[in-house]
Amino acid sequence: MKKYTVYILIAAALLAAIVLPRLLPKPFEKHVLILIMLYSILGSAWNILGGYTGQVSLGHAVFFGIGAYTSSIMLIKWGIVPWVGMLVGGVIATIVSIIIGLPTFKLRGFYFAIATIALGEMTRTLFLNWEWIGGAVGLELPIKRGDKLINLQFYLSKNNYYYVLLGIFLLTILAIYVIQKSKLGYYFRAVKDSHEAALASGIDTARTKLVAMGISAFITAIAGSVYAQYLLYIDPYVVFSSAISTRICLVAILGGEGRLFGPIIGSSILVILSEYSRAWLGGGGKGVDLIIYGTLIVLVAAFQPRGILGMVEMVKAKRQKAVVPNA
Amino acid sequence: MNPFQVLIQTIVNGLLLGSIIALVAIGIAIIRGVMDMVNFAQGEFLMLGMYASYWINVKWNLDPLVSAPITIALMFILGVIVYKVLIARVIEAPMLAQMLLTFGLSIVLVNVGLFLWGSQFKTIPNVLVKGTISIGGVMVSLNALVPALVSLLMAGAVYWFLMKTRMGRAFQATSMNKKAAALVGIDTQTVYALAFGLAAACAGLAGSVLSISYYIFPGVGSVFNLYAFVAVCLGGFGSIPGAFIGGLMIGVSDSLAGFYISAAFKYVVAFGIYLVTVIFKPKGLFGW
Amino acid sequence: MLELIGVTKKFGGLLANDNVSMKVEKGQIYGIIGPNGAGKTTLFNCITGFLRPEAGRVIFEGRDITSMPANLICRAGIARTFQIVQVLDSLTVQENAMVGAFCHTNSRMVAEKKASEALDIVRLTDKSTSRAGSLNIAQKKRLQIARALATGAKLVMLDEAMAGLTEAERVQAVQIVKDINSLGITIVLIEHVMEVLMPVSDRVLVLNFGKKIAEDVPSSIVNNEEVINAYLGGHGNA
Ligand SMILES: Nc1ncnc2c1ncn2[C@@H]1O[C@H](COP(=O)(O)OP(=O)(O)OP(=O)(O)O)[C@@H](O)[C@H]1O
Numbered sequence: 128m129k130k131y132t133v134y135i136l137i138a139a140a141l142l143a144a145i146v147l148p149r150l151l152p153k154p155f156e157k158h159v160l161i162l163i164m165l166y167s168i169l170g171s172a173w174n175i176l177g178g179y180t181g182q183v184s185l186g187h188a189v190f191f192g193i194g195a196y197t198s199s200i201m202l203i204k205w206g207i208v209p210w211v212g213m214l215v216g217g218v219i220a221t222i223v224s225i226i227i228g229l230p231t232f233k234l235r236g237f238y239f240a241i242a243t244i245a246l247g248e249m250t251r252t253l254f255l256n257w258e259w260i261g262g263a264v265g266l267e268l269p270i271k272r273g274d275k276l277i278n279l280q281f282y283l284s285k286n287n288y289y290y291v292l293l294g295i296f297l298l299t300i301l302a303i304y305v306i307q308k309s310k311l312g313y314y315f316r317a318v319k320d321s322h323e324a325a326l327a328s329g330i331d332t333a334r335t336k337l338v339a340m341g342i343s344a345f346i347t348a349i350a351g352s353v354y355a356q357y358l359l360y361i362d363p364y365v366v367f368s369s370a371i372s373t374r375i376c377l378v379a380i381l382g383g384e385g386r387l388f389g390p391i392i393g394s395s396i397l398v399i400l401s402e403y404s405r406a407w408l409g410g411g412g413k414g415v416d417l418i419i420y421g422t423l424i425v426l427v428a429a430f431q432p433r434g435i436l437g438m439v440e441m442v443k444a445k446r447q448k449a450v451v452p453n454a
Numbered sequence: 455m456n457p458f459q460v461l462i463q464t465i466v467n468g469l470l471l472g473s474i475i476a477l478v479a480i481g482i483a484i485i486r487g488v489m490d491m492v493n494f495a496q497g498e499f500l501m502l503g504m505y506a507s508y509w510i511n512v513k514w515n516l517d518p519l520v521s522a523p524i525t526i527a528l529m530f531i532l533g534v535i536v537y538k539v540l541i542a543r544v545i546e547a548p549m550l551a552q553m554l555l556t557f558g559l560s561i562v563l564v565n566v567g568l569f570l571w572g573s574q575f576k577t578i579p580n581v582l583v584k585g586t587i588s589i590g591g592v593m594v595s596l597n598a599l600v601p602a603l604v605s606l607l608m609a610g611a612v613y614w615f616l617m618k619t620r621m622g623r624a625f626q627a628t629s630m631n632k633k634a635a636a637l638v639g640i641d642t643q644t645v646y647a648l649a650f651g652l653a654a655a656c657a658g659l660a661g662s663v664l665s666i667s668y669y670i671f672p673g674v675g676s677v678f679n680l681y682a683f684v685a686v687c688l689g690g691f692g693s694i695p696g697a698f699i700g701g702l703m704i705g706v707s708d709s710l711a712g713f714y715i716s717a718a719f720k721y722v723v724a725f726g727i728y729l730v731t732v733i734f735k736p737k738g739l740f741g742w
Numbered sequence: 743m744l745e746l747i748g749v750t751k752k753f754g755g756l757l758a759n760d761n762v763s764m765k766v767e768k769g770q771i772y773g774i775i776g777p778n779g780a781g782k783t784t785l786f787n788c789i790t791g792f793l794r795p796e797a798g799r800v801i802f803e804g805r806d807i808t809s810m811p812a813n814l815i816c817r818a819g820i821a822r823t824f825q826i827v828q829v830l831d832s833l834t835v836q837e838n839a840m841v842g843a844f845c846h847t848n849s850r851m852v853a854e855k856k857a858s859e860a861l862d863i864v865r866l867t868d869k870s871t872s873r874a875g876s877l878n879i880a881q882k883k884r885l886q887i888a889r890a891l892a893t894g895a896k897l898v899m900l901d902e903a904m905a906g907l908t909e910a911e912r913v914q915a916v917q918i919v920k921d922i923n924s925l926g927i928t929i930v931l932i933e934h935v936m937e938v939l940m941p942v943s944d945r946v947l948v949l950n951f952g953k954k955i956a957e958d959v960p961s962s963i964v965n966n967e968e969v970i971n972a973y974l975g976g977h978g979n980a
């Protein structure tokens with residue numbers, strides 16, 4: 128593709144992303160859009176650690192929840208605006224991620240994945256039993272009318288949540304793009320492909336993984352804060368659930384792990400599918416929506432292990448091969 | 455009871471629970487050992503085993519312990535089918551694809567259970583073994599003791615199968631070096647299918663014996679799944695005796711923590727033990 | 743330039759390296775030879791920080807680097823390749839070399855330039871946009887060398903860079919080793935085929951069952967009785 132075609136495409140996609148919520152008037156549609164953006168951010172954040180650096184985390188809800196709780200607590204107890212709480216939450220999540228990462232990065236593959244599940248479960252239990260932050264009852268955020276951006280609460284137009292998330296998503300993508308092109312990005316991928324080769328190239332593999340984990344945790348926590356502002360109520364079951372951890376990971380893998388635009392594709396498919404199937408079939412606790420959700424995951428894994436973007440790439444490669452003999 | 459007896463009692467209760475966890479864990483260890491992949495849907499085989507026992511009991515009034523061979527056979531067949539239809543496709547794929555598939559499978563199975571049988575807890579009303587016996591002042595309920603013994607027996611049988619039979623040695627050869635095993639004429643696809651079936655059968659049996667003393671509901675597998683995973687990692691992935699001992703340890707920790715600390719912190723303690731262990735021994739207690 | 747004093751490494755009861763000493767001078771091509779399982783790779787691992795020796799010292803340019811982390815040893819100027827090839831499969835050939843080049847620069851432009859130079863030397867320039875995973879074994883071995891070179895190392899250690907290659911590929915590999923050496927880079931080579939190693943080496947160390955049994959110029963080595971026994975007695979022509 129020529130350079131300017133890429134620019135035109137990006138501009139068109141951006142325009143579409145901005146206009147989209149205005150074309151979808153129903154509250155439910157807006158809700159779906161907001162969730163798509165939310166999970167695009169989360170999947171992108173996960174990708175930094177899991178997709179590029181190869182450390183598969185199944186406990187990212189830990190950082191999500193820390194973000195949600197930090198900004199909420201700071202708002203409730205001290206009246207600090209959520210934007211500040213968001214950054215503080217990001218920093219706390221980063222610190223926690225380093226504390227988690229230091230001992231666990233020695234673990235390879237499954238051992239690491241299971242350790243992150245364990246940490247996720249432990250964190251949820253901790254928050255459930257921590258009275259000062261609301262325990263199992265959870266927290267209700269104080270209502271701030273007036274739709275001021277500074278309060279990060281919108282009643283007249285839910286679109287604004289979407290635009291806030293879109294902004295964060297664009298920043299995330301930009302950050303990942305810059306990292307990808309830099310030394311750090313090369314180091315991430317080197318660590319994923321071969322630990323030995325990375326060491327022999329002078330890479331401090333442990334530090335590289337910690338950096339990936341820290342960035343990933345920071346962004347995840349930011350998304351958690353916005354989510355709390357959107358729901359206006361949080362409890363440990365909502366923000367520390369293992370279902371969130373799993374879904375974050377699925378979004379990234381479904382789109383194609385380690386690809387810049389994988390998460391937004393994965394998130395669109397997964398969120399639309401699960402939200403609409405829940406709306407249509409989810410009544411009565413029969414679980415039909417989740418059967419569909421699970422089946423989709425199984426099918427993608429069994430027939431397209433490299434994710435949707437991996438599939439697109441393969442089709443392209445085949446086409447090119449088919450063209451070569453004539454050229 | 456004096457405090458010491460209470461302690462013993464708690465440990466015994468833990469061992470009884472642990473033996474069920476151990477059986478699920480052994481299934482995970484077999485799959486991991488033979489085909490180097492992780493099955494996140496193992497707990498769901500336990501759930502299906504429980505429902506199989508339940509429905510056999512409802513339809514033909516057979517006790518779960520009596521119908522256990524049927525359950526084992528059913529789960530074995532299901533395991534082989536799942537392998538052939540799904541798992542075989544990702545056996546060479548990256549770890550993420552394998553994880554994704556078994557995750558998805560677990561979601562599907564839980565919700566199929568929910569769809570077919572509803573979310574309410576079921577129990578099996580009239581079971582053969584009930585009541586308690588007292589061994590040196592420690593009360594042991596028979597409907598926990600018998601399952602534990604059955605688990606132990608099955609674990610022993612699996613171990614014997616792997617160590618002493620021709621097929622078992624083919625399993626081992628495949629787990630050590632797939633290509634070499636294929637060269638000496640071992641059909642690795644068959645070995646994989648059988649291993650998966652065997653793992654499912656182990657979980658099915660665990661479900662079958664668990665069903666006489668525990669609630670039956672679609673989500674029951676997830677608790678055991680997590681515990682079994684921790685047990686397997688604790689023992690060292692791929693090691694059968696390791697998985698068994700890991701299972702017992704988790705059972706005991708669950709019981710002790712539940713009694714002496716608080717039921718809410720059972721998981722924290724079990725996972726804490728896991729984390730501390732792997733941090734100091736990254737390949738588990740008996741891993742290589 | 744590189745000096746080992748009494749390096750000893752045990753695996754359980756097995757003495758993989760038994761009190762090995764050696765000295766490599768700047769600008770040399772230094773060969774290490776020995777039958778299968780003699781402990782050559784283990785010695786590499788001890789030098790490059792992938793294993794910690796139980797006893798002995800490794801001195802590089804007057805600095806004690808024993809048990810330093812592998813990545814710091816690379817930064818100090820020793821780069822290595824692996825007998826079981828380790829390339830970054832999902833990266834392109836050029837990117838593989840760039841990962842090495844980033845050792846001493848943060849700039850992508852500089853890394854690109856260094857990587858291209860290294861690929862030139864190992865004759866992989868025409869493959870630079872291919873995925874490393876798609877290369878054949880000979881090309882992968884050369885790519886490892888390129889990555890090592892791109893780190894700007896003063897000492898490059900090659901573990902069986904020529905084993906398993908065709909005759910033509912081997913001739914090319916020998917030429918590459920000579921080219922690298924002519925740039926003033928010191929080389930330590932492991933091979934277990936004498937005919938390959940002897941002609942290019944300035945000095946040769948012979949290991950057998952973890953022990954040093956000889957260290958000398960190639961012409962003396964080929965006449966050394968213990969060496970002949972190690973190679974002809976018991977092990978056949980390894
Ligand atoms: N990580 C390890 N753990 C246990 N034993 C090992 C380990 N690495 C090597 N060994 C043993 O140490 C001895 C020396 O092995 P090493 O790989 O250094 O030999 P080598 O000279 O490189 O042989 P080759 O020519 O086959 O490459 C062998 O007996 C080997 O089995």
Ligand SMILES: [Mg+2]
Binds near residue numbers: 782783825
């Ligand atoms: Mg070797």
